[in-house]
Amino acid sequence: MSAGWDSETKETVKKIPLLTIRAGPRDKEEWGKRLKEELQALIKYIQLNKATDSDWFTITSGKDGTTWEGKCWYIHNLHKYEFSFEFDIPATYPAASPEIKIPELDGKTAKMYRGGAICLTVHFKPLWAKNCPHFGIAHALCLGLAPWLAAEIPFMIDEGAIKTSS
Amino acid sequence: MSVQQPSSQQAPSRPRTEKLSDAVVDTNPYSRLMALQRMGIVKNYEHIRSCTVAVVGMGGVGSVAAEMLTRCGIGRLLMYDYDKVELANMNRLFFRPEHCGMTKTDAAAVTLAQINPDVALEPFTMNITTLKGFDAFKASLTHTDTGKSRVDLVLACVDNYEARITINQVCLELGQIWMESGVSEDAVSGHIQVIIPGDTACFECVPPLVVASGIDERTLKREGVCAASLPTTMGIVAGLLVQNVLKHLLGFGQVTRYLGYASLQDYFPTMAIRPNPECINPLCRQSQAAFKVKAEQEAALQAASAPEEAAPAKADLHEANEWGIEVVADEPSGPAASRAAAALPQGLEYSMPVASMDASNLNRDAVESNDDKLEDLMAQLNAMSK
Numbered sequence: 001m002s003a004g005w006d007s008e009t010k011e012t013v014k015k016i017p018l019l020t021i022r023a024g025p026r027d028k029e030e031w032g033k034r035l036k037e038e039l040q041a042l043i044k045y046i047q048l049n050k051a052t053d054s055d056w057f058t059i060t061s062g063k064d065g066t067t068w069e070g071k072c073w074y075i076h077n078l079h080k081y082e083f084s085f086e087f088d089i090p091a092t093y094p095a096a097s098p099e100i101k102i103p104e105l106d107g108k109t110a111k112m113y114r115g116g117a118i119c120l121t122v123h124f125k126p127l128w129a130k131n132c133p134h135f136g137i138a139h140a141l142c143l144g145l146a147p148w149l150a151a152e153i154p155f156m157i158d159e160g161a162i163k164t165s166s
Numbered sequence: 167m168s169v170q171q172p173s174s175q176q177a178p179s180r181p182r183t184e185k186l187s188d189a190v191v192d193t194n195p196y197s198r199l200m201a202l203q204r205m206g207i208v209k210n211y212e213h214i215r216s217c218t219v220a221v222v223g224m225g226g227v228g229s230v231a232a233e234m235l236t237r238c239g240i241g242r243l244l245m246y247d248y249d250k251v252e253l254a255n256m257n258r259l260f261f262r263p264e265h266c267g268m269t270k271t272d273a274a275a276v277t278l279a280q281i282n283p284d285v286a287l288e289p290f291t292m293n294i295t296t297l298k299g300f301d302a303f304k305a306s307l308t309h310t311d312t313g314k315s316r317v318d319l320v321l322a323c324v325d326n327y328e329a330r331i332t333i334n335q336v337c338l339e340l341g342q343i344w345m346e347s348g349v350s351e352d353a354v355s356g357h358i359q360v361i362i363p364g365d366t367a368c369f370e371c372v373p374p375l376v377v378a379s380g381i382d383e384r385t386l387k388r389e390g391v392c393a394a395s396l397p398t399t400m401g402i403v404a405g406l407l408v409q410n411v412l413k414h415l416l417g418f419g420q421v422t423r424y425l426g427y428a429s430l431q432d433y434f435p436t437m438a439i440r441p442n443p444e445c446i447n448p449l450c451r452q453s454q455a456a457f458k459v460k461a462e463q464e465a466a467l468q469a470a471s472a473p474e475e476a477a478p479a480k481a482d483l484h485e486a487n488e489w490g491i492e493v494v495a496d497e498p499s500g501p502a503a504s505r506a507a508a509a510l511p512q513g514l515e516y517s518m519p520v521a522s523m524d525a526s527n528l529n530r531d532a533v534e535s536n537d538d539k540l541e542d543l544m545a546q547l548n549a550m551s552k
């Protein structure tokens with residue numbers, strides 16, 4: 001794997017199961033199979049996190065698996081900072097990766113697009129493309145949202161832009 | 167299809183024009199354009215009034231492209247964006263501080279209607295990458311009676327891969343020619359590319375091709391910034407794009423298949439990108455097969471009507487006839503991976519790797535197939551979130 005992530009993230013992402021079905025929400029039949037794989041990978045990822053006492057998000061989807069939301073949190077100096085995140089599965093998924101949003105942080109950091117979409121590292125989309133269609137939502141959270149929180153939350157705390165939730 | 171009107175209507179700046187005049191008088195807005203015809207550059211300039219172009223993305227490139235097309239007297243202009251105008255956009259051309267807070271599509275419609283009331287404007291405020299957005303975008307391009315495309319050209323003036331992939335898919339489904347444009351995140355290079363389903367590479371045949379900026383990625387400082395932009399680079403790319411549009415619509419000059427712009431060296435590489443027979447997109451492979459049949463039929467017709475002339479190679483014939491450009495030497499055939507690794511013209515590079523995964527890795531690390539019901543897995547995931 002290319003540069004751009006810390007060794008812990010690199011180790012973790014390798015443990016998330018790979019997906020095999022290339023299907024998006026426009027593929028009526030196959031999408032159900034893909035969705036099952038997405039859920040399996042997410043469950044495995046959360047189990048891994050819980051086992052290493054590094055649980056950092058919860059997630060749930062609408063019935064058809066095209067809209068997702070959850071909570072993610074980050075511990076900094078023993079304080080917990082928690083945020084709601086959300087994303088839709090794009091029509092051309094998995095060629096297109098999901099655009100993860102944290103609307104409540106919109107305008108609080110430059111590393112964000114309007115509407116609260118997090119600005120991923122330049123390494124994310126190339127790695128997603130290289131592993132398409134085998135990466136799924138769990139990989140996007142591990143390689144996209146987690147590193148973004150690690151980089152931006154301390155910065156926003158220093159700036160006084162956010163306050164602890166515990 | 168009903169024509170949407172800009173939300174804040176202003177009185178038109180002049181009455182609509184019935185027929186374009188080439189009279190060289192100060193009051194004729196088309197005199198300098200019709201001069202192209204008088205000079206013999208263009209055969210029939212007025213043809214532009216029967217043309218419809220869709221501009222997707224009204225940012226620094228799209229808004230300027232839309233203004234150029236409007237000033238050229240394009241017949242109908244469809245404009246797509248979901249964003250609002252902000253002060254942070256003021257380093258680019260077209261939008262003005264008083265537009266802040268308006269949607270880009272509405273602000274553009276108001277301004278463009280003032281500049282040229284002859285152009286039929288249709289603003290669409292939507293995000294095309296979502297499931298709903300995809301369908302709405304496709305429907306807006308489709309003629310309700312025939313089910314075929316109602317536009318002559320789609321211009322991608324977007325800033326992300328997801329939107330480009332969406333446009334690629336919709337245009338493959340409609341058999342619609344489109345032109346891609348892009349400016350690098352460091353604002354110093356850009357490109358335009360013509361995509362003809364079946365004839366050229368589609369956006370998924372090979373990874374997106376961009377101009378190498380000549381800057382070492384590792385030295386690029388990205389802390390605290392998302393992307394840089396310059397009105398110059400964006401204006402230049404918009405100009406290159408619309409020039410190619412005019413040549414395509416009005417049939418003059420050479421329509422360049424790929425043109426790069428590296429501003430640091432003032433270098434403009436060009437190339438043709440052949441379709442990949444193993445393209446991941448099944449619709450692209452179908453389009454390629456259909457195109458081959460059509461090209462062979464045309465070649466056969468040509469040979470039958472002019473048997474005394476030495477027929478050039480079949481593949482080149484269509485190129486030469488329709489586009490009048492030289493065909494760039496074939497890229498090496500074979501698996502997509504080796505194709506992508508093949509040498510590109512100096513200064514061009516793929517912005518993403520080719521999808522590749524070792525089969526044994528996949529076997530080892532893939533999710534285990536299980537008989538759990540979807541609902542049960544969902545319930546299991548939800549239970550973990552308690």
Ligand SMILES: [Zn+2]
Nearest residue numbers: 368371445450
């Ligand atoms: Zn293709």
Ligand SMILES: [Zn+2]
Nearest residue numbers: 119391392393
């Ligand atoms: Zn960015």
